[in-house]
Structure formats: C-alpha cells, structure tokens
Amino acid sequence: xxxxxxxxxxxxxxxxxxxxxxxxxxxxxxxxxxxxxxxxxxxxxxxxxxxxxxxxxxxxxxxxxxxxxxxxxxxxxxxxxxxxxxxxxxxxxxxxxxxxxxxxxxxxxxxxxxxxxxxxxxxxxxxxxxxxxxxxxxxxxxxxxxxxxxxxxxxxxxxxxxxxxxxxxxxxxxxxxxxxxxxxxxxxxxxxxxxxxxxxxxxxxxxxxxxxxxxxxxxxxxxxxxxxxxxxxxxxxxxxxxxxxxxx
Amino acid sequence: xxxxxxxxxxxxxxxxxxxxxxxxxxxxxxxxxxxxxxxxxxxxxxxxxxxxxxxxxxxxxxxxxxxxxxxxxxxxxxxxxxxxxx
Numbered sequence: 001x002x003x004x005x006x007x008x009x010x011x012x013x014x015x016x017x018x019x020x021x022x023x024x025x026x027x028x029x030x031x032x033x034x035x036x037x038x039x040x041x042x043x044x045x046x047x048x049x050x051x052x053x054x055x056x057x058x059x060x061x062x063x064x065x066x067x068x069x070x071x072x073x074x075x076x077x078x079x080x081x082x083x084x085x086x087x088x089x090x091x092x093x094x095x096x097x098x099x100x101x102x103x104x105x106x107x108x109x110x111x112x113x114x115x116x117x118x119x120x121x122x123x124x125x126x127x128x129x130x131x132x133x134x135x136x137x138x139x140x141x142x143x144x145x146x147x148x149x150x151x152x153x154x155x156x157x158x159x160x161x162x163x164x165x166x167x168x169x170x171x172x173x174x175x176x177x178x179x180x181x182x183x184x185x186x187x188x189x190x191x192x193x194x195x196x197x198x199x200x201x202x203x204x205x206x207x208x209x210x211x212x213x214x215x216x217x218x219x220x221x222x223x224x225x226x227x228x229x230x231x232x233x234x235x236x237x238x239x240x241x242x243x244x245x246x247x248x
Numbered sequence: 249x250x251x252x253x254x255x256x257x258x259x260x261x262x263x264x265x266x267x268x269x270x271x272x273x274x275x276x277x278x279x280x281x282x283x284x285x286x287x288x289x290x291x292x293x294x295x296x297x298x299x300x301x302x303x304x305x306x307x308x309x310x311x312x313x314x315x316x317x318x319x320x321x322x323x324x325x326x327x328x329x330x331x332x333x334x
Contacts, residue, residue: 058316058317059319062316062319066316095319100321101321102319102321102322104260104264104265104322105267105268106267107265107267108267109267109268109271149264149321149322150321151263151321154321183265
C-alpha cells in the first residue's frame with residue numbers, strides 16, 4: 001500500500017474529497033498533513049488540494065505558498081516524488097515557484113463550475129502513465145482564477161519542453177476557443193515541471209473518481225500515479241537484485 | 249524616531265488582460281463617459297514602518313514586493329516612501 005499525503009491549509013476544501021478518492025476508492029494509504037508540518041519523507045505521493053487557502057487573500061495561493069510545508073513539498077519534488085496540485089493546489093505550486101506562470105481571473109470574470117473535456121498531451125508523467133496521448137477525459141472544473149498566463153518566452157519554453165500535460169478541448173478532442181472555460185493561454189489545463197514529476201491542473205479528478213459522482217475519468221489520473229509508483233518499485237527491486245547478483 | 253509610510257502600487261502588466269478593467273470601462277461608457285479610453289485595476293498596499301533600522305526602507309519594501317506583495321509574472325510594482333518625524 002502506498003502512502004499519499006493530502007496537504008491541508010486553512011481554507012482548503014477539497015482535501016476530504018482527495019482523501020476519499022485515494023483511501024476509499026483506490027484503497028491506498030492516505031493522511032492529512034497540516035500546513036505547519038515540515039517533513040514529507042514518509043510519503044510516496046503528495047496532493048496539494050483545491051479550496052480557498054487563506055481566503056485567496058493578496059493573490060490565490062500566495063500566502064499558502066509560504067507555509068512551512070511547502071519547503072517539504074519542494075524537497076519531496078526535487079527527490080523525484082510525484083506532486084499533484086489541483087485547482088487552488090495548482091495556484092499554490094505556481095506561487096511557490098514549483099511550476100512556471102500564473103493563474104489569473106477567468107476572462108469571463110465568472111466563477112466557472114462545469115464539466116470540461118481535457119486532452120492528454122503526454123503520457124510519460126506519473127499522472128498520465130496509464131493513458132494515451134490524445135485521450136480525452138471528462139472532468140469538472142470549479143474556479144474563478146484558472147486562466148493560465150505566462151510570458152511569450154515562457155509559453156515557448158513550455159511547448160519546446162513538452163510541459164503541457166492537459167489542454168481544454170471539445171468532446172472530439174479539438175482545442176478550440178469554445179472549449180476553453182477560462183481564457184487560458186493555448187487552452188492550457190495542466191502543466192508539469194521539467195522532470196515531469198510535479199503536475200498542476202485546474203480540473204478536479206477527485207470529484208469524478210467513482211460512478212456515483214457522475215464520472216470516473218478522474219480515477220485514471222490517481223491510478224496512473226499508483227502504476228507509476230509500481231513501475232518505480234519494480235525497477236528499484238530489479239536494480240537491487242542485479243546488485244546482489246553482482247556482489248555474489 | 250522616524251516613521252515611514254510606504255505606498256506600494258501593484259498593477260497588472262500591460263500585456264496581461266484585465267477583465268475587471270474592461271468591465272469598468274464599459275460601465276463608464278454606459279454612464280456617458282465616452283472619453284475614457286482604457287481602465288485598469290490595481291492594488292494599493294499601505295505599510296507603516298516604525299523602525300527603519302533593518303536597512304534602507306525602499307530597498308526592503310522592494311524585496312517584500314519581489315517575495316510576496318507582487319507576482320513578477322503578471323504584475324509590476326511601484327514603491328513610494330514617505331518619511332515622518334514622530
């Protein structure tokens with residue numbers, strides 16, 4: 001059983017949904033981690049959940065990004081551990097500098113709360129490990145500030161390094177302006193770090209991880225993390241066996 | 249002792265779309281103020297610093313802007329320091 005951490009800030013409100021998805025739907029280990037904790041080394045994966053941390057004061061995610069736990073999240077990420085930031089969690093990762101760019105007010109000025117379709121743009125990350133490039137997932141969004149923005153150079157770098165993991169698309173998989181719920185540059189719904197082990201996305205996979213909630217596509221993202229951890233464990237085991245054989 | 253009143257103006261960079269500003273612009277025009285060409289919304293943060301011994305006040309506040317008060321990806325800032333003898 002793997003151990004997932006769900007970080008809890010004052011104002012997080014999707015923490016319990018993430019916990020439920022990991023623990024009860026997927027049957028993995030899961031713990032809430034208060035934002036004042038400074039050590040995440042006992043975990044296999046970290047979830048930065050959605051909500052309104054610190055009431056979105058100053059800028060969304062700005063205050064939470066300075067919490068003691070975020071140093072531990074950065075350490076966890078630099079050791080190659082998978083970190084997924086969902087909605088406000090994405091905003092926090094961006095403010096913490098773990099992902100580039102910024103999430104600004106939706107171009108419509110409205111809070112959007114609806115199902116969207118997102119296309120998988122790469123499947124070599126821990127979060128898309130079981131998926132195919134071009135797969136379209138149906139996942140809900142709920143945010144007022146999900147409009148992804150970065151500089152021209154920043155966008156070019158993201159594309160050159162293939163760091164866009166999800167794009168808003170039509171159900172047929174076309175990244176059109178109509179499919180874009182918030183005005184995000186280039187229909188960006190989710191991006192990853194250079195090494196691919198940190199993902200930020202606005203849609204909420206934890207809200208559609210079981211049929212009861214109207215959709216199961218979100219579960220594919222969590223299951224991917226588990227398959228990716230399995231693959232890493234197998235690789236480590238193989239390396240250990242080879243090392244033992246070499247010693248013998 | 250000196251007291252410092254600092255005004256930090258944080259504005260969206262010109263390249264960043266400001267939908268709030270656009271709404272205000274259209275509301276002003278609807279009110280008959282057709283002369284308004286553009287409207288942009290920013291933030292004003294006022295700081296009171298009672299002891300300036302931590303270092304040059306403007307430099308310190310600039311550092312605060314870089315670390316927290318503004319997001320350099322989307323915002324520019326302007327710092328105005330006013331000195332008072334108390």
